[in-house]
Amino acid sequence: xxxxxxxxxxxxxxxxxxxxxxxxxxxxxxxxxxxxxxxxxxxxxxxxxxxxxxxxxxxxxxxxxxxxxxxxxxxxxxxxxxxxxxxxxxxxxxxxxxxxxxxxxxxxxxxxxxxxxxxxxxxxxxxxxxxxxxxxxxxxxxxxxxxxxxxxxxxxxxxxxxxxxxxxxxxxxxxxxxxxxxxxxxxxxxxxxxxxxxxxxxxxxxxxxxxxxxxxxxxxxxxxxxxxxxxxxxxxxxxxxxxxxxxxxxxxxxxxxxxxxxxxxxxxxxxxxxxxxxxxxxxxxxxxxxxxxxxxxxxxxxxxxxxxxxxxxxxxxxxxxxxxxxxxxxxxxxxxxxxxxxxxxxxxxxxxxxxxxxxxxxxxxxxxxxxxxxxxxxxxxxxxxxxxxxxxxxxxxxxxxxxxxxxxxxxxxxxxxxxxxxxxxxxxxxxxx
Amino acid sequence: xxxxxxxxxxxxxxxxxxxxxxxxxxxxxxxxxxxxxxxxxxxxxxxxxxxxxxxxxxxxxxxxxxxxxxxxxxxxxxxxxxxxxxxxxxxxxxxxxxxxxxxxxxxxxxxxxxxxxxxxxxxxxxxxxxxxxxxxxxxxxxxxxxxxxxxxxxxxxxxxxxxxxxxxxxxxxxxxxxxxxxxxxxxxxxxxxxxxxxxxxxxxxxxxxxxxxxxxxxxxxxxxxxxxxxxxxxxxxxxxxxxxxxxxxxxxxxxxxxxxxxxxxxxxxxxxxxxxxxxxxxxxxxxxxxxxxxxxxxxxxxxxxxxxxxxxxxxxxxxxxxxxxxxxxxxxxxxxxxxxxxxxxxxxxxxxxxxxxxxxxxxxxxxxxxxxxxxxxxxxxxxxxxxxxxxxxxxxxxxxxxxxxxxxxxx
Ligand code: SF4
Ligand code: SF4
Numbered sequence: 001x002x003x004x005x006x007x008x009x010x011x012x013x014x015x016x017x018x019x020x021x022x023x024x025x026x027x028x029x030x031x032x033x034x035x036x037x038x039x040x041x042x043x044x045x046x047x048x049x050x051x052x053x054x055x056x057x058x059x060x061x062x063x064x065x066x067x068x069x070x071x072x073x074x075x076x077x078x079x080x081x082x083x084x085x086x087x088x089x090x091x092x093x094x095x096x097x098x099x100x101x102x103x104x105x106x107x108x109x110x111x112x113x114x115x116x117x118x119x120x121x122x123x124x125x126x127x128x129x130x131x132x133x134x135x136x137x138x139x140x141x142x143x144x145x146x147x148x149x150x151x152x153x154x155x156x157x158x159x160x161x162x163x164x165x166x167x168x169x170x171x172x173x174x175x176x177x178x179x180x181x182x183x184x185x186x187x188x189x190x191x192x193x194x195x196x197x198x199x200x201x202x203x204x205x206x207x208x209x210x211x212x213x214x215x216x217x218x219x220x221x222x223x224x225x226x227x228x229x230x231x232x233x234x235x236x237x238x239x240x241x242x243x244x245x246x247x248x249x250x251x252x253x254x255x256x257x258x259x260x261x262x263x264x265x266x267x268x269x270x271x272x273x274x275x276x277x278x279x280x281x282x283x284x285x286x287x288x289x290x291x292x293x294x295x296x297x298x299x300x301x302x303x304x305x306x307x308x309x310x311x312x313x314x315x316x317x318x319x320x321x322x323x324x325x326x327x328x329x330x331x332x333x334x335x336x337x338x339x340x341x342x343x344x345x346x347x348x349x350x351x352x353x354x355x356x357x358x359x360x361x362x363x364x365x366x367x368x369x370x371x372x373x374x375x376x377x378x379x380x381x382x383x384x385x386x387x388x389x390x391x392x393x394x395x396x397x398x399x400x401x402x403x404x405x406x407x408x409x410x411x412x413x414x415x416x417x418x419x420x421x422x423x424x425x426x427x428x429x430x431x432x433x
Numbered sequence: 434x435x436x437x438x439x440x441x442x443x444x445x446x447x448x449x450x451x452x453x454x455x456x457x458x459x460x461x462x463x464x465x466x467x468x469x470x471x472x473x474x475x476x477x478x479x480x481x482x483x484x485x486x487x488x489x490x491x492x493x494x495x496x497x498x499x500x501x502x503x504x505x506x507x508x509x510x511x512x513x514x515x516x517x518x519x520x521x522x523x524x525x526x527x528x529x530x531x532x533x534x535x536x537x538x539x540x541x542x543x544x545x546x547x548x549x550x551x552x553x554x555x556x557x558x559x560x561x562x563x564x565x566x567x568x569x570x571x572x573x574x575x576x577x578x579x580x581x582x583x584x585x586x587x588x589x590x591x592x593x594x595x596x597x598x599x600x601x602x603x604x605x606x607x608x609x610x611x612x613x614x615x616x617x618x619x620x621x622x623x624x625x626x627x628x629x630x631x632x633x634x635x636x637x638x639x640x641x642x643x644x645x646x647x648x649x650x651x652x653x654x655x656x657x658x659x660x661x662x663x664x665x666x667x668x669x670x671x672x673x674x675x676x677x678x679x680x681x682x683x684x685x686x687x688x689x690x691x692x693x694x695x696x697x698x699x700x701x702x703x704x705x706x707x708x709x710x711x712x713x714x715x716x717x718x719x720x721x722x723x724x725x726x727x728x729x730x731x732x733x734x735x736x737x738x739x740x741x742x743x744x745x746x747x748x749x750x751x752x753x754x755x756x757x758x759x760x761x762x763x764x765x766x767x768x769x770x771x772x773x774x775x776x777x778x779x780x781x782x783x784x785x786x787x788x789x790x791x792x793x794x795x796x797x798x799x800x801x802x803x804x805x806x807x808x809x810x811x812x813x814x815x816x817x818x819x820x821x822x823x824x825x826x827x828x829x830x831x832x833x834x835x836x837x838x839x840x841x842x843x844x
Contacts, residue, residue, distance in 0.1 A: 013615070033613065033614045033615075033619070034540060034612070034613045034614075035605075035612045035613070035655075035656060036540055036605075036612075036648070036649040036655070036656060036658070037612075037649070037655025037656055038648070040653060040655040041648070041651040041652060041653065041654070041655060041785070044652075052777050053648060053651070053785065056542055056544070056647075056648045056676060057542060058542050058543075058544075059541070059542040059543035059544030059545070059546065059547040059677065060543065060547060062542075062544070139763070139764065142763050143763050143764060143766045145763070146762060146763035146766040146767040147766060147767060148772065149767075149772060150762070150767050150768055150769040150770075150771055150772035150774060151761075151762035151763060151767060151768055151769060152762070152763055153544045153547050153677055154544055154676055154677060155769065155772075155774075156769070156774055156777070157769075157772045157773075157774050159732050159774070161732065161733060162732070162733060163772075164732050164737070164772055164773040164774040165772035165773055165774075166737055166738050166740065166773060167772075273619075274611065276612070344733055345732075345733060345737070345773075346732040346733030346737065347733055348731055348732075348733055348734070429541070429542045429543055
């Protein structure tokens, strides 16, 4: 029998159609019932408009869209023989704001999505429902973001050639002090250990002395046997080029080279309802994207160890998101320290109306690789394509070749399946844009 | 529909959006009495659903009474009320849990929910928002699916004709509304909105999508998206545009409602005058440079390094009515002009097609509020910015000396 469930709290909603065999999930198809048509409205507009329109695809990862957009336009410059080189300073600041966006996303996900649903599933009172913790932590991250980007969400401070902000030492010092506070907050409220100590852990056994939100989350996941459930395809994809990530395709534990040109989309398989989502595949295969994929591609010891024991279970997926938060906090500090304020923020470029060509921008967004592909003719957008991370993870395909989320939800109870679905950190507004 | 759009444009080009700050003693005395009576009455009512008590929360967060009053006096100023109203505003904030709020998300990016409840710390604004009786919010409550639907039904029934309905996101009307359906029954967003709005005391459209259709309505408007005011009739309606809307303005509207039992004074586009009664440009930190004719000509140039005016790289501040330059974003840390990229006019109708251009407004062919298509900074300035007359003159001379083109953009 097929039953329909609506899932909210995923920045929009999704319809899940469960095909049950007794109490066990036999198959699930997924439909996204919302659509805005962002790609269509970009056509015919000045390419610079993409920098203000695409951040509005998403209220949670608008920065990632901005960076993908600006990279796509700069790539188009390159493809019409006008290379745009940005300064170190501009590159670092772009990375800092991206990393902060990932951090705020993860913090909110932990306290606004993971904790409430973990409590519900386990019927445990162990862990307190404290959404404000996530919001408060995220507010530090977005305050630092605002120093460089002007506001969050939805800013447009990146332009071909660099960034528009010419910040001062005072701004930089403020950013560093906010980051310090954010790190201390995360250590005290979430980890129960210093970021450094946490990152030095090599196996789950090292969690034993911790008594913190993190420790409780970990314990509840084990109690619910989430280390034995929620296995996806054990193949991972990280494509964006960044200092904090490594572009690779991972099968099991083996790393392979990747090229974004192999990413293609197909219509979602949703027999019961019109879905506006498209599936994203790499060389015709589904891969999991996001923090776990990035941690596997980066070969972080702790996560690799977890993977060795529990494979790509719901447990490992959740842990990777928390681990990445700690890792990026440290990384962000390093970036801030490396900024040379005397460098130029922006280099002059030739006017866009002289540019005709195609361009591609690939970015690691909070949930994985985000691709923008643009075709420009004399500065005007001819076509625009956006492929978001959720399109790989939560694709809806047939039983023969299920997507990561479809695979992960098989053979468990419906309640478990819904929780597992959320471990992918679904974003509905991005998926259908 | 075309009539409607023309109508909106006409409204936008009218002068009514100018704010009237002082209405005379008699007016305020009467208002004061009215508010006082309302607050006294509210005090006798029970808080809804035994929500947290704001005094307790303030204490828990270590916020002193003095700081709270400071906040109240700032809000009083923001609401454009005389300082004597400060104690009343403070009382109103303490009574926030007497106003039930239902929040709907339609065709949107969740950016306003983010701005409202997730991106500010537990400062007083946030505590106050925490205290409001948010009876239904799809993203922020734990309930999902049928459970969520039931919660909505219950809230609508219990607070019939009393709740404030906040709407985020546009209403897609194309293809009979099939671009956006909600809940297990697959109800269209349009039907859903009409149903929930029917027994609302007032409807508050939050963000540019809900107010004027926003980005989903950008040409060619693939989903036939419109704003809430295009489909709701016969209800008090307040628009809080901007992308995202500023949380301070949302708090302001709720406070005003508690204080007076009425919607705040609105401009011709239904925006509260306390927030949208003046232009970005009027309070901009770069205004002195505008007046002195000092402009950023291109991102990365000397002007940019010196924080000159952004008019020539596309700032729409001179035609955008909003209080960002005063309130700012993310706990007052910054705003777009602060990082040198100019205002994109996100609180004005049609801005995606007319304003969003990151290029000089002189080339964007926008009608200035005084009418007429401006062509150069000088002409535009003369038409609209009489107060900046001297600055324009200096700028004209400086430009002539430097031999710069006025229209350096790429239309
Ligand atoms: S008004 Fe802006 S922030 Fe709001 S939903 Fe629309 S695009 Fe997103
Ligand atoms: S044009 Fe823009 S940057 Fe210049 S003074 Fe006006 S609002 Fe400020």
